[in-house]
Amino acid sequence: MNRRAISLMVVPALLSVLTACGATDSKTAGTTATPAASTTPAAAEDANKTLTLDQITEKAKQEGKVVSVGMPDTWANWKDTWNELSTKYGIQHTDTDMSSAEEIAKFEAEKDKPTADIGDVGMAFTSVAVEKGVVQPYKPSTWDKIPEWAKDKDGNWVVGYQGTIAIMTNTKLVKNPPKSFDDILKGDYKVAIGDVAKASQAQTAILAAAMAFGGDEKNIQPGIDFFEKLSKQKRISLSEVKVANFEKGEVEVALVWDFNALGYKDQLKSNDYDILIPKEASVIGGYATIINKYAPHPNAAKLTREYILSDAGQINLAKGFARPIRDDVKLPDDVASKMIPIDQYKNARPIKDFKAWDTTSKAIPQMWEEKVLVNLN
Known part of the structure; x- marks a missing residue:
């Protein structure tokens, strides 16, 4: 999904937040995976151990570095997460931006030399990621405050923030911004959603369209039909959904996560962009951290996961509109005021049948190629 948008600043002290979460020397913060074939000394040392948060923190300081994938500075304000970890713990950071599928493939391909x-x-x-066996579990000290639907029971993954598919329109190019999927069908502009083969955002946009016309996690066909109609009108844009392409006028209308849309608008420093949650329906989804086995x-x-799920970490993400x-x-008033009005979310709903969605999402790339891309040649 080559991804990511946004940045502001986090100020609360991380140590006090983590202490407030209840982690002490006498309590464990989570579970540690057995890193199987890993040749990494740090991973081997911690195999089969359960460490306290203080112990994890000390070891993290000794490691002195964290390498992420798909968590660049400009997506959901990750920049200030990395700044906090550096300031408080001396942990340096590097990132390579990539899609969800590419992240998992990287973990698997590099297992002998991670x-x-x-x-x-x-x-x-x-x-x-779980099926491929490339993740290790860790339950942060705020585990009990995270909704059940947003975490793996064993701690293999945990959702850090949620997003809802929104319509973002460049009003310099489209004078009557669409407020619904039906409005889009009646328009004469091109619509972009990104790389359907690799990006969760793009696949969820198709699910949102499906829900708007009676579909659900088990029935994606109405969403495919929606985009097929647009493709036959040559109204699908294959441009990547990113700030530069909005700025160059290459993207007229896009279906993107609400936090990305708000972040793009913030970076563009322009009021020439309209952002709305589709009237008929939309999908609430989440992004989860996975720790490489x-x-x-x-x-x-x-x-890093501990910080993301702390009060300060959650507010930090919200400063990136996630x-x-x-x-x-509780979000500070100045942060809450920058969000899309809550009443626009009345017809947005979360994915409930994850097993069905898992099966459906794997089928989407081929359906997209056979029903949509074929009409754009």
């Missing part, structure tokens, strides 16, 4: 520690994937890809810096990865997964976190 380079990455942690990734951020769409929920449709969490089961793939073979991570060269496993404790730094765990501390709605926190923890409902108990």
Whole structure:
């Protein structure tokens, strides 16, 4: 999904937040995976151990580095997460931006010589990561405050933030911004959703269209039919959905996560962009952290997840327009005021049948190629 948008600043002290979450020397923060064939000394040392948060923190400091994939500075304000980890713990960071599918493939391909520690994937890809055996579990100290639907029972993945598919329109190019999927069908502009073969955002946009016309996780056909109609009118844009392409006028209308849309608008520093949640229906989805089973810096990865699910980490993500997964976190007024009005979400609903969605999402790329791309040649 070559991805990502947004940035502001996080100020609360991480140590006090993590302490408030209840982690002490006498309590364990989570579970540590057995890194199987990993040749990483740090991973081997921690195999079969259960560590306290203080122990994880100390080991993370010693590792001194965390390498992420698909978590660049400009997506959901990750920049300030990395800044906090550096400031508080001396943990340096590097990232390679890539799609959910590419992240999992990297973990698997590099298991004998791993380079990455942690990734951020769409929920449709969490089961793939578990099935391939490339993740290790870790339950942060805020585990009980995370909704059941948003976490793997064993801690193999945990949703950090949620998003809802929105319509983003360049009003310099489209004078009557669509407010619904039906409006889009009646328009004369091109619509972009990104790389359907690889991106969770693009696949979820198809699900949102399906829901708008009576479909669901088990029945994606109405969504495919919607885009097939647009493709026959030559109204599908294959441009990547990113700030530069909006700025160049290559993207007129896009279906993207609400936090990405708000972030793009913020970066563009322009009021010439309209952002709305589709009237008929939309999908609420989440992005989850996965920790590489073979991570060269496993404790730094765990501390990163710990921070993401802390109060400060959740507020930090919201500063990047991503709605926190923890409902108990109160957002500062200045942060909450930048979100899309809550009444627009009345017809948005979360994915409920994850098993069905897992099966459906795997079938989408071929359906897209056979029913949509074929009409664009």
